[in-house]
Amino acid sequence: MGIWHDLQDDAIPGDPSGHSTMKRRRFALRPRRDIGADPDYRFSLANERTFLAWIRTSLALVAGGLAATQLLPDLRVGFARPAIGGGLVVLGTVLGGAALARWTANEEAMRLNQPIPASRLPAILAIGVGFVSVGALILLLLGDSL
Amino acid sequence: MSASGNLDGPGQQRRRISDDGLQHERTALAWDRTALALLVVGALSLRGAGPPLSSLRHVPGLLAVVVGALLLWLGSRRYRQRETSVDSDHPLVRPGLVVVTGTTAFLVSLCALLLVLTS
Numbered sequence: 149m150g151i152w153h154d155l156q157d158d159a160i161p162g163d164p165s166g167h168s169t170m171k172r173r174r175f176a177l178r179p180r181r182d183i184g185a186d187p188d189y190r191f192s193l194a195n196e197r198t199f200l201a202w203i204r205t206s207l208a209l210v211a212g213g214l215a216a217t218q219l220l221p222d223l224r225v226g227f228a229r230p231a232i233g234g235g236l237v238v239l240g241t242v243l244g245g246a247a248l249a250r251w252t253a254n255e256e257a258m259r260l261n262q263p264i265p266a267s268r269l270p271a272i273l274a275i276g277v278g279f280v281s282v283g284a285l286i287l288l289l290l291g292d293s294l
Numbered sequence: 295m296s297a298s299g300n301l302d303g304p305g306q307q308r309r310r311i312s313d314d315g316l317q318h319e320r321t322a323l324a325w326d327r328t329a330l331a332l333l334v335v336g337a338l339s340l341r342g343a344g345p346p347l348s349s350l351r352h353v354p355g356l357l358a359v360v361v362g363a364l365l366l367w368l369g370s371r372r373y374r375q376r377e378t379s380v381d382s383d384h385p386l387v388r389p390g391l392v393v394v395t396g397t398t399a400f401l402v403s404l405c406a407l408l409l410v411l412t413s
Contacts, residue, residue: 177397178389190314193321199392200324203399207331210403214338217410233410241403248396255389 179252184259195254202247202269209240209277224291232284239276243269318373325369328395332362335402342409354405361398365391 186192213236220229246269253265336358343351369391 177393190317193317196392197321197324199396200328203395204328204331206403207328207335207399210406211331211335211338213410214335214342214406217413218338218342230410230413234407237403237407237410241400241407244396244399244403248393248400251392251396 177248177252179255179259181259183256184261187255187258191258192255195251195258198254199247199251202243202250205273206240206244206247209236209243213237213240223287225287228284228287228291231287232280235276235280235283239273239280242276243273246272322370322373325365325373329362329365329369332358332365332395332399332402335406336362339402339406339409342406342413351409354402354409357398358402361394365395369395 213233216236217229217233220232223229250267250269257264336355339355339358340347340352343349343355
């Protein structure tokens with residue numbers, strides 16, 4: 149997963165030369181329009197809404213992190229607020245960056261009539277939120293016992 | 295012509311909806327929700343940066359608020375226009391708007407991280 153990604157139609161398997169690597173790996177913020185064909189507009193809109201849903205998830209995590217830092221009462225453990233807030237904002241930042249890369253990859257896969265590439269984003273989100281939640285719980289209990 | 299275009303009776307040609315599965319409406323609403331989320335993050339960033347609205351710390355918050363307001367205006371406009379037009383089979387992909395939204399969200403998140411760690 150990343151903004152750097154392979155384009156399978158250009159890939160030359162086993163070719164170690166740098167030129168072909170430069171050709172098939174590129175920095176892509178927006179999908180190529182010179183490959184494949186325009187997909188059904190409903191699929192493009194669905195991809196766009198999926199991107200927007202991920203961006204909203206990312207923004208909600210960032211908002212939660214900012215709110216935790218600014219609004220939480222003192223938890224007695226000194227680093228509790230920056231730890232909870234920082235964790236949420238880090239998770240939101242990762243998802244926000246990955247959302248754009250995933251939208252581009254999906255759009256290109258649809259143009260080439262290939263299956264949508266598998267994504268680790270749901271797993272990253274679930275594990276990240278679980279990690280921050282358990283961490284917050286531990287900090288709460290730690291604060292009470294001090 | 296989509297199936298939903300035939301839902302209106304013969305006497306109601308005034309308002310024709312050619313939007314299979316309400317794609318345009320759902321996408322327009324998704325843009326609106328995203329713009330509102332960006333506004334919330336902008337407001338929280340500005341709040342975290344403190345009262346005198348002049349320093350460099352306020353730049354990410356202002357960026358989020360400005361882009362959020364812009365998206366509220368631009369993000370759904372084309373879909374609302376297309377929704378009432380007869381030919382909805384046009385490519386509606388908006389790579390520019392998607393890239394601007396994604397990049398802004400990512401940059402604002404990075405700055406929010408700095409804000410959280412330095413406060």
